[in-house]
Amino acid sequence: MRGFLFESKKVLKKKTILISIFLSFLAAVGLYIFNYAVAEEIHEGNITRLESYPELFTNFVNESRAEKDKAIEAGDTAKAEEMDSFIHRNLESIANYEKMIEAYEQEDWMFLHEKDIDSLQIFVNEPEAATYGIEEQLVSYFTLRATYEELKLLKDINSKPFVQNTTSLPLLATIYDDFTGTSLEQYQITTKRYGQEGFSFLVQLIQLFYIPAVVLIGCFIFGNSIASETTKKKRGLNFYRVLPYSRWKLFFAKYISGYIYLLIFSLLMLAIPLVCSLFTKGLGTLKNPILVYEGTKSTSIFGNSLNPREDQFHFIEFQEYFWKVFIFLIVFSFFIYSIYFLFALLTKNASLSMVLSGAITYIGMNILASEFNPFVYTDIHRIITGEIATRTFNSGFTFNTGLYISLALGIILTILGYLTFRFKRQVT
Numbered sequence: 001m002r003g004f005l006f007e008s009k010k011v012l013k014k015k016t017i018l019i020s021i022f023l024s025f026l027a028a029v030g031l032y033i034f035n036y037a038v039a040e041e042i043h044e045g046n047i048t049r050l051e052s053y054p055e056l057f058t059n060f061v062n063e064s065r066a067e068k069d070k071a072i073e074a075g076d077t078a079k080a081e082e083m084d085s086f087i088h089r090n091l092e093s094i095a096n097y098e099k100m101i102e103a104y105e106q107e108d109w110m111f112l113h114e115k116d117i118d119s120l121q122i123f124v125n126e127p128e129a130a131t132y133g134i135e136e137q138l139v140s141y142f143t144l145r146a147t148y149e150e151l152k153l154l155k156d157i158n159s160k161p162f163v164q165n166t167t168s169l170p171l172l173a174t175i176y177d178d179f180t181g182t183s184l185e186q187y188q189i190t191t192k193r194y195g196q197e198g199f200s201f202l203v204q205l206i207q208l209f210y211i212p213a214v215v216l217i218g219c220f221i222f223g224n225s226i227a228s229e230t231t232k233k234k235r236g237l238n239f240y241r242v243l244p245y246s247r248w249k250l251f252f253a254k255y256i257s258g259y260i261y262l263l264i265f266s267l268l269m270l271a272i273p274l275v276c277s278l279f280t281k282g283l284g285t286l287k288n289p290i291l292v293y294e295g296t297k298s299t300s301i302f303g304n305s306l307n308p309r310e311d312q313f314h315f316i317e318f319q320e321y322f323w324k325v326f327i328f329l330i331v332f333s334f335f336i337y338s339i340y341f342l343f344a345l346l347t348k349n350a351s352l353s354m355v356l357s358g359a360i361t362y363i364g365m366n367i368l369a370s371e372f373n374p375f376v377y378t379d380i381h382r383i384i385t386g387e388i389a390t391r392t393f394n395s396g397f398t399f400n401t402g403l404y405i406s407l408a409l410g411i412i413l414t415i416l417g418y419l420t421f422r423f424k425r426q427v428t
Helices: 002-012 013-073 075-106 107-123 139-159 181-191 198-207 210-222 245-277 318-347 350-367 374-378 380-384 387-392 400-424
Strands: 289-293 311-315
Touching: 002 210, 013 198, 013 210, 013 245, 139 198, 139 311, 139 387, 181 311, 198 245, 198 318, 210 245, 210 318, 210 350, 210 374, 245 289, 289 318, 289 350, 289 387, 311 374, 318 350, 318 374, 318 380, 350 374, 350 400, 374 380, 374 400, 380 387, 380 400
Parallel strands: none
Antiparallel strands: 289 311
């Protein structure tokens, strides 16, 4: 215990570590500010787009009134009645757009959710009669159903949604859509989501591999406690040789102190966006929904296939999602830290250890789509939502499987790290 406390105090006395922590925190703040600015710009752009429609329909009304007057002068009653109906419809459109503009400006999400739900209802209830597309390519029925149910949940809790670059239906992107060409570009633009509230932004970050990046940075900062003291320039371990202190106590004091700091650092990096949001839009609510795929049971002579009509889904709340992310962070950071620590012992070079750890993580994520590959679980968002299991038609990709494998390998690598430290010749 004394060794652990001693090593913990040593970490906080190193200026390079303190500077690295400060720069990391600063980067997290900058990331939130940048994302918030982009989201605000998109939101203002949506309002500007909406504001152009009343002027457009006002021109239509003026033209229709002129046509109506001409028809009355010519005694063309049918034409006059047609223009009168056209004027009435355009005036209704102007009123509707003015209500939407006011709702966007005042962030009246209840009104906007109701409008979107009403617009989607026909596509969900009558899929044979009505379809929704982007440049003649259809949006899948699964996506329409998922978006509809998500909006209903958001309406029930009167919650602010993610910001999207669209004033029409705020589609929820799913794996069931298969767009190409310019339709794909438009789909990606309109379905990309930006979180302004703290919890929403954190979900957005997790989807972008924020946790693996933070953990690797944390390893670089805190994972060199032994390796840095076994070089020819720094012989800090010689201090312990004159003390009645066993090698395994020394190893675990340094190993655990580094891991604890890594875990605290990772949690603080996750907390910083939440703190920043308190000065803007607030934290938001933990009741917001996240889509979870339930897989597919459709098969054919060509093998498994996704079925947009029959495949099911459900939603979990942010609070359940974050709880799973927290548990994952503890185990995943332990697994990656054990890899980095072993590389640091072998190479005695922090930069090289960082590169090797990052490289093996990236390669492991992409070379083998097996439930026994621990690096697949690096994409924790798509594990929790069941996206990887659904895409690969492999129900073995579960949250629990990832935890067990990562924990087991982390323990094995930690033992290898100790054996390396125990039997490797020290620099004298």
